[in-house]
Amino acid sequence: MRQNMLDSLWDDLPAWDKLLWLMARLRSPEGCPWDREQTHLSIRKNLEEECGELLEAIDAGDDAMMCEELGDVLLQVVFHACIAEEEGRFTIGDVLETLCNKLITRHPHVFGEATAQNTEEALMFWKSAKNAEKTATEADA
Secondary structure: OHHHHHHHHHHHOOHHHHHHHHHHHHHOOOOOHHHHHOOOOOOHHHHHHHHHHHHHHHHHOOHHHHHHHHHHHHHHHHHHHHHHHHOOOOOHHHHHHHHHHHHHHOOHHHHOOOOOOOHHHHHHHHHHHHHHHHHHHHHHO
16 A cells, blocks of 8 residues: 555656656665766766767657657756755756746847847847856856
8 A cells, every 4th residue: 555655656746856856866875876976077978978869869860769868968967966966066956047047038039028030130139148148257257
């Protein structure tokens, strides 16, 4: 009965929550020795390899392979964020908030008052916002 209840709770969790739980478990003292030992530098090559495999899947037009490789790239993102959180640097929530803010500020033609009539104008807004972010970051440094 108890195992069925736990299985039911697991089945009801959103996939994102399952992934975060699994990563935390793998990095925990009761988890995997290899996963616990990894650092940003030690898994850097894994990220490169997974991105390359994703590009191969895209080039091949292979949806099943692309789905799998997107998952592998996402694992690398979550792995790096988990390491950073353990070090007190930032969390996966910070990564998501940063990304959401970037998407909003780089699309003033969608989330602001600007108007883009075509792809070129949309890219102009993106590049302009990106340059403004870079200038602001350099000014803060």
